[in-house]
Amino acid sequence: MTTDPILHIHTQVLNGMQPSPRKFRTFAELIADEDFPGTDLSEETFHTRLANEEALGDPLTALWARFLNAWDAQDTPQWPTETDPRTPGRRAAIYDRLGFGPALREILDAAVPVVHAAGATVIAKEHIPWYTPERAMARAYYWPAYEQHLRQKKRSEATIADLREATRAVVERLTDPEQEGLRQAKGLVVGHVQSGKTANFTGVIARSIDAGYRLVIVLSGTLNLLRAQTQKRLDMELVGQENILRDADLSDLDSVIGIDYVHDEDWPKFVQHGGRPSAQQSFDIDRLTTRDKDYKGLGEGIRALEFEKRDRAKRLYDPVNLHHAAARVLVVKKNKAVLTKLVKDLKQIRGILGEIPALIIDDESDQASVNTTDPKKWRNNAPTRTAINGLISQLLKLLPRAQYVGYTATPFANVFVDPGDAEDIFPSDFLISLESPDGYMGVRDFHDLDSPLSDSERTPENSQEKAHVRSITSKTGDRLQEAIDSFVLTGALKLFRADHGVDADPFRHHTMLVHESVRTDDHDDLSRRIKSMWHQAGYASAEGHLRLAARWETDFRVVSEARAADLPNPGSYDELRPYVSRARQLINSGGNPVVVVNGNTDRYFDQLDLDFDRTPRVWKILVGGTKLSRGFTVEGLTVTYYRRTARQGDTLMQMGRWFGYRPGYRDLVRLYIGREEPLTKTSTVDLYEAFEAVCRDEELFRQQLKQYSGLIDGKPQLTPNDVAPLVSQHLPWVRPSARNKMFNAELVEIRSPGKPIEPAVYPQDPDMLARNTNRWAPILKAFPAQASQIASLFGAGMAPPRPFSALISRVKHAELVAVLGSLEWEYKGYFAPHLHYLAQLDGSLALVNDWVLIAPQLTDAYRIEASVAESAQLSLARRTRQLGKPAFGRIATVEHRQAAQALIDAAAASGEDAAVGPQTGVALIYPIVEGANAEDVRSAVTNSQADLRKIVMAFTLFPPLAATDSSRRMLRFRAKDSRHDGQAIVSTSGA
Structure with missing residues (x-):
């Protein structure tokens, strides 16, 4: 005791x-x-x-x-x-x-x-509760062992608690494995790029087999390397030593021949159960694949899936049998030959399959798993499936008690799967969006999203871009050499920190990624160029050290002092210099600092010796393309030099290998990214801005999932069938996913009580612009000639976040909606979902009485004024459309949005009839001239009159928080569904 x-x-x-x-x-x-x-x-x-x-x-x-x-x-x-x-x-x-x-x-x-921290967001159909806390605890064995393993890995209790809840949310929406009736649940778990989705599905498997699932098939990657990494992770954290050894004696060399891991340096870290689980009133896990062997066939013949039954008169799923039978686990590649063999073997034992509660985990489920055949080429409207999609479909048919859970960081392809195809992998039962984990470097760590600071005010302390992002070019040319210098310096800094008490395990691997093209010839040329630069860099010479010292002084010292003052940092370059020499030696080990990664076969990756699990130390510059953008985790990635474009949003996100965990060296991470990269022969793109736009789309998708995840009167207001319309596309040249993965969905209504509505895609045709501006004339004429301070709209004791002057007026709700309903747009129906919502707010409910219109004025130094459609003199704003598309960037400035939002929030909180009351909306009005400089704006003005053919009447609307009805429903839409043959569009969410 x-x-x-x-x-x-x-x-x-x-x-x-x-x-x-x-x-x-x-x-x-x-x-x-x-x-x-x-x-x-x-x-x-x-x-x-x-x-x-x-x-x-x-x-x-x-x-x-x-x-x-x-x-x-x-x-x-x-x-x-x-x-x-x-x-x-x-x-x-x-x-x-x-x-x-x-x-x-x-x-x-x-x-x-x-x-x-916010928990996981769950969008799901109603389900029959079965996975109660009592049920979960009654037979808990592998889940507590996994939890304890995470504690030994120094995971925080908060992180473990979040994982506990997120995995529970998945398992409780599967079918009760003891249930007599057949039911397959299908779901999707949405993580973040390189954010540890494996931890979640390891927990889901642990909970599921404790609950009674007895066959687990993990579809992992398209290469042996990736499959082996997943196999090892599950073996280490779930299966454990005793299940791997079975009855082998570690002290007897003959008995451990052929058993993987026993000579692996990580073997002591493998979960230990204190004996065979079956000897402890639990059950064993039998592996049907190993680290080195993918599925080759049932190694023991049909007996491999002959489950033990205590009572042979009862079905396997009966509790009498289920909880004493061993679980079988397979980790297999998404490979046609491998999956074909598995399907063939299962067909030979068809009799028992109907009794086996099975779980299929599909890692990177938007890769290879989605059916991408053209529906126009299907015969008799019956789906023609791609190889992997067809084999997954066969697995689900052979295993009628199988549950399917896909995992991905880029879900758009999955949510566009036809929900009416019962044999496909559409997540019809649930979609769970995971929060960004603690310690993860993601979107917001590389972009200053919505920062109110001007560029001159930003520093490495208050700006993510200033701290971590560098252009690949400068006034003196390409900065590849600078990026390589940064790689050497960060390696030296890691070695310095390891020598001064920082845990060295995260520094085991140190890598740089150079990603310019998908063409293998380009990779070879780039590899030769980098090798030449490396050998000419003079890292052992006085000149080389002077260059590194300058880079350290102007960049890394400044950022580390601002963001890692609690970590050991050298006081001078002289302290760092010995570690520079060591870093150079490690990177150049074997006489070659560069590894080209562009093959697509297992044999190719075997010869690379780039298995981060098995290789003691990888300190290299990796050059590659597609194979570095999906599934392949680049461990220790610290410096990225990136200039490759892509036309699919999910592909672009998957290429963000710089996202991930960077313990002990977050401040050292650098992203060199293209700012004006060729898209076509005649156009270029800012890759950094493109990433930011796609990241905003992803964040908006997650935010909307969270917004609509709440229950209304105990019922879900959104199910996975209704998710597709939440996927947005603001960049015409970057679709959310590949065209052959997307189905049409028409959004009928978006409700935005208390939230901004800001259209971005305005007409480009001058005649359309003029017609729109004339339609605004009745409202524009209501503006007074004299400007006021925005503070005049706030009550006593309140002030806007940032004061500014503006012309201010007020109009009835019906007047504003009449104007909005008459406008023309670049895309027909573009504003219709918002207009449908706004038009309902007047009627008998009288949710909105009127709107305060605010036309912000620029400061005197930058102001260019003109009368617009016989209005008072308005301050003309200048905005540019995003390159190659009709969409503007943000219309309203940060300070204007903050002031409008503060008015709406204050009105809802006080309930008083102030200048902006609880039933008053706020509209920011901007007469915009499209152009690159002030001269473009002046050219749109003649004798103080604006040329209406050059004016874009843009706006941002803030409906009051009261602008919703008793149903509290947030959206309504229509979507395609093949179950309704002959009806292209059907309602899926009711009135």
């Missing part, structure tokens, strides 16, 4: 409370009476212990962190509370149930702060 009575009692009490907190003192006294009579259980003693925990190694704090974070994160608590997860309110409710006083609450909050 432990010699720490307090820790023992607290451990027993908390373990007994799962999954709900209850009166702590009551249960603690029962445990104390039995095990440690007379133990002081007062809150004062608890408080004192927590205050002195550091000296004891914080075991009690760690214990409470586990349970508090778990209760904080519960999306559907099994105890009565109306509090939201991960909020102070939820934590207070927990303390109430525990019966803790103010002083103890305060010290626990300090020791285990509430992690204010």
Whole structure:
């Protein structure tokens, strides 16, 4: 028994409370009476212990962190509370149930702060609840072992709690494996590029096999290298040593011949169950694939899938049999030959297949799995399937109790799968969007999204771009040599930090990625160029060190001081210089600093010796194309030189290999990216801006999923069938996904109470522009001649985030909607979903009475004024359309949007009839001249009159928060569905 009575009692009490907190003192006294009579259980003693925990190694704090974070994160608590997860309110409710006083609450909050992170977003059909906390705990074996493994890997309790909730959300929407009736659930889990989706599906598998799933098929990658990485990860974190060894004796060399991993340096890190699970009243996991062997056939013949039955008169899915049978796990490539062999073997044992609860995990499910055949070429309207899609379909037919869960960071291809094709992989039951994990470098770490700071105000401390992003060209030419210098310097800095106490494990691999083209000939030329630059760089010479010292002083020293002051950093380049020499040696090991990665066969990758799992250290510059943009995780990636364009948004996102975890070296990450790269013979694109636009589309998609994920009267307001219209496309040259993966979907209505509506695609034809401007005339004439300060619209004691002057007027809702309904657009029906919503807000409900119109004025130094359609003198704004497309970038400036949003929020909060009341909307009005400079604007003005053929009447609308009806439904739309033959468009969401 432990010699720490307090820790023992607290451990027993908390373990007994799962999954709900209850009166702590009551249960603690029962445990104390039995095990440690007379133990002081007062809150004062608890408080004192927590205050002195550091000296004891914080075991009690760690214990409470586990349970508090778990209760904080519960999306559907099994105890009565109306509090939201991960909020102070939820934590207070927990303390109430525990019966803790103010002083103890305060010290626990300090020791285990509430992690204010959003949980996973779930879009799902209604399901029959079966995976209750009691059911999950009753047979938990592999899931607790996985949790403990994550703790040993130093994952935070908050991270584990989030994973617990996210995996529960998946498993509870599968079919009950004990259910007699047949039902297949299909779902999609949306992660982030290189964000650790494997951790989620490992947890899902652990929970699922504990619950009763007995055949798990993981479809992983299209290469042996990628499949082997997934196999090892599952073997290490889920299967464990005892299931791998079976009854082999490690001390007997003959008995371990042919068993993988026993000589692997990571073998000590593999999960240990303390003996064969089947000897501990649980069940074993039998692997039908190994690290080195993909599926070759049922190694033991048909017996490999002959499940043990305690009662042969009952079905396998009967609890009497199910929970004593071993689970079978296969990790297979998405390869036609491999999957064909698996399907063929399963057909030979068809009799038992109808009894096996099976789980199919499809990693990178938008790659190879989606059917991309042209529907116009189908015969008799019956789908003609691509090879992998057809084989997955056959697996699902052969295994009627199989559940399908796809994983991807780019979901657009999957949500455009025909929902009416019952044999396809459309996620008809659920779509779960995972939050960006703690420690992950993603979109917002490389882009200053919505920053109100001007370029001159941005520094490496307040700007992600200034800290991490560099153009690939400068005034003196290409910056490839600078990027290579940065790679050497960052390697030296990692070695310096490892020598000064920083965990060196994340520095095991150190890589640079150069990605310019998909053509292999280009890769060879680039490789030769880099090798030449490397040998001429003079890294051992005085000149080379002077160049590196200057780069360190002007770049890395500045950024590291701003963003990594808590990490060891050299005080001068002289301190770093010895590590530069070592870094140079490591990168040039074998006499070649460059590895070209552009093959598409297993043999090619085998000869590269680029297996990050098996190779002790990879310090190289990688040159490649497509194979570096999908599935292949570049470990230790620190410097990226990138200039390749792509015409699909999901492809572009998958090429963002610079996203990922960078522990101990976030401040060292550098992205050299093209700013004016050729798209066609006559046009160029800013790749950095293109990435930002695609990232915005992805973020908007996730935000809308979250917005519509809430239940209305206990019913989902959105199901996976309704998701396709949420996918947006703002760049005409970058589709969300490949054309042959997309189905049409027509959005009928978008409701935006309290949120901005900002069209971007205005007409380009001068006559259309003139007609539109004339239609605005009645409203423009309402503007006064004299400008006012925006502060005049705010109530007493309030002020706009940033003051500015503007012409201000007010119009009735019907007047504004009449104008909006008369406008012409570059794309027919472009504004219709918003107009449909706005037109309903007047009627009998009177949700919106009127609108305050704000026409912002530029400062005196930049202001060019003109009368527009006989209006007062308005300040003309200048905007440019995005290259090669009709869409403008952002219309309203950040300070104008912030002021308008503040007015809407204040009106909803106060409810007072101020200048902007709770039923008043705010509209920012911008007469825009398209152009590159002020002269373009002046050319649109003659005798103080604007040329209406050159004026784009742009606007941003902020409906009041009250602008929604009692149904609280946020959107309504129509979508194609092949189940309704002959009806191209059908309603899927009701009125």
